[in-house]
Amino acid sequence: MAKSLDSIDRAILKVLQRDGRIQNVELAERVALSPSPCLRRVRLLEEAGIIERYVALLDATKVGMGLTLFVRVWLTGQDEETVNTFVRAISKLPQVVECHLMAGDCDFLLRVVACDLEGYRRFQIEHLGRIRGVRNMKTEIPMQKIKHSWEVPV
Template identity: 70%
Template sequence: MPIKLDDIDRRILRALQRNSRMTNVELAEEVGLSPSPCLRRVRILEEEGVIERYVALLDASKIGMGLTLFARVWLTGQDSETVDRFTKAVARLPQIVECHLMAGDCDFLLRVVAADLDSYRRFQMDHLTRIKGVQSLKTEVPMQKIKLSSELPL
């Protein structure tokens, strides 16, 4: 259930989404609070699970993983054993950075990162198609990244 956020909470969250490395003093100044109440609010947001964690966002192309692909996966069945086996296998594969159980045409949608098409093809053949219960797989290749954001609208 969503928690009730006031305007100051929203300002704190917007600021931290842009730059989670700012000091509490900088954050307090930006949102119009003194440091102690600001820190108290941040801690409450962390304890309530609104702030799940802090991360560094990397430039994938600079670490040799500049290709993003979307794989649609159809399983042989949607029974709990098949789905559990698939989700556990996916969780072990770091190249899969998102996995969504879908309603509609396919069973799962995966966002996969790779160095290039050849490395993705090897990953697909060596890992994805070998997961027991995978019936078929279709890969979508994006032509241009228009928008990618980690910030939620507040």
């Protein structure tokens, strides 16, 4: 059962989504609590799994992975063995930063990062194209990033 969030929990989550490194004293001040109850609420949100983890968000371009591509994948079948084989293979590829099982036209939608188009071409040939059960792939190249957010509306 999902934890019921009150307005203070939601305020804490909004602040932490923007700055996961904020000190508890400052967080407490921003959500109008004293530090002890604020820390207690954060711990409860963590224990409930609402806050999964804290991460550093990188500028992909500055670490040499500035090209993002979306790859639609069709498998030879949708049986459990074929799907599980694909999922296990994709899970081992760090260039695949998102993988979604889809309803609709394709079986999976991947978000892949690469250094450049040639790097992606090599990745597709050497890795994606060699996964057992992959029937077809179509790669979409975004022209411009309009919005990119990790914040969940709370």
